[in-house]
Amino acid sequence: MKKLYSVTEVLNPFNSHLSAIPSHILERAANRGIEVHRACGNYAQGIWVKKLAIDVIPYVHSFIRWFIEYVEVVYMVEERLIDQELGFHGRLDFYLKMVDGWEGIVDIKNPIVEAPTWKAQCAAYKHLIELKQNKNGIGAMALQLNNRGGMPRAIHYQHSADDFAAFLSALNAYRYFNE
Numbered sequence: 001m002k003k004l005y006s007v008t009e010v011l012n013p014f015n016s017h018l019s020a021i022p023s024h025i026l027e028r029a030a031n032r033g034i035e036v037h038r039a040c041g042n043y044a045q046g047i048w049v050k051k052l053a054i055d056v057i058p059y060v061h062s063f064i065r066w067f068i069e070y071v072e073v074v075y076m077v078e079e080r081l082i083d084q085e086l087g088f089h090g091r092l093d094f095y096l097k098m099v100d101g102w103e104g105i106v107d108i109k110n111p112i113v114e115a116p117t118w119k120a121q122c123a124a125y126k127h128l129i130e131l132k133q134n135k136n137g138i139g140a141m142a143l144q145l146n147n148r149g150g151m152p153r154a155i156h157y158q159h160s161a162d163d164f165a166a167f168l169s170a171l172n173a174y175r176y177f178n179e
Contacts, residue, residue, distance in 0.1 A: 002084065002085075002086075002087035003087060003175075003179065004082060004084075004087055004088060004089050005087060005088050005089075005171065005174060005175065006088070006089055006090060006091075007088060007089070007090035007121055007124045007125065007167070008090070008121070009174070010088065010124075010167070010170050010171050010174045011117040011120060011121055011167070011170055013170075013174070014116065014117050014170065015115060015117055029110065029111075032053070032055055032056055032059070032110060033110050035052065035053060035056045036056055036059045036060060036063075036108070036110055036145065037078070037093065037108060039052055039056065039060045039063075040060060040063040040067075040093070040108055041077045041078045041093070041094075043060070043063065043064060043067065044067060044071070044074050044077050044094060044096075045074070045077050057149070058146065058147055058148050058149035059110055059145040059146070059147060059149075061149035062145040062146040062147075062148075062149050062150060062151065062152045063108060063143070063145055063152065065149075065150070065151055065152075066143065066151060066152050066154075069099075070098045070099055070100075071096055071097075071098055071099070072096075072097050072098055072099045073096060073097040074094065074095075074096045075095045075096055075097070076092065076094065076095040076096075076129075077093070077094055078091060078092075078093060079091065079092060079095075081125075081128035081129065081131070081132050082128070083127065083128060083131055086168070086171070087171070087175065088124065088171055089128075090121075090124055090125050090128055092105050092107065092125040092128065092129060093105070093106060093107050093108050094106040094107075094108075095129050095138075102139055103138060103139060104126065104129075104138045104139025104140055104141060105122060105125045105126055105129050105138065105139070105140050105141070106141050106142075106143050107121060107122050107125060107140075107141070107142050107143065108142075108143045108145060108152075109142050109143065109144045109145065110145055110147075111144070112147065114142070114144065114155060118142045118155070118157075119157050119159070119163040119166070120163050120164070120166045120167040120170065121167070122140035122141065122142055122157050122160075122163065123140060123157065123160045123161075123163035123164035123166075123167055124164065124167045125140065126138055126139070126140040126160055126164070127164055127167075139156065140156075140157045140160055140163075141154055141155060141156045141157065142154075142155040142157070143155075
């Protein structure tokens with residue numbers, strides 16, 4: 001059986017832009033991201049969102065604004081999916097259907113600037129959900145939450161075959177250098 005690698009683990013070496021950020025700031029951002037993801041996931045499932053840290057509230061408000069306006073059906077929240085054959089797994093944030101009929105994975109993001117790895121990450125999650133659902137044509141988008149509570153930026157990734165090929169290249173390189 002192939003060793004399974006997580007999508008984020010595979011793409012982490014390509015986030016070199018983070019090396020310029022002091023570790024205490026990265027740690028707080030990571031903790032905030034965990035709390036934001038938990039609160040947004042709870043909201044999408046109709047679970048009461050409890051007390052939040054003050055710096056988390058605007059991000060959650062941003063998500064709620066978008067969710068109320070655009071989401072019709074939530075199929076999955078924070079589910080771990082696996083591709084045994086290719087040897088990777090990922091925990092996608094949301095698989096949902098929007099009011100305009102668009103159906104796909106939504107990966108929520110807290111950073112102010114889009115990272116180059118987001119496309120490959122979303123393509124990997126798109127692959128995993130298509131594998132699980134046994135259907136093609138599912139969309140992929142990053143939802144860049146607004147740090148002031150405003151409407152988030154929806155970034156639709158249209159070149160998922162190229163983005164997935166980039167992810168597979170990263171996966172193969174990661175496996176080669178770590179096994």
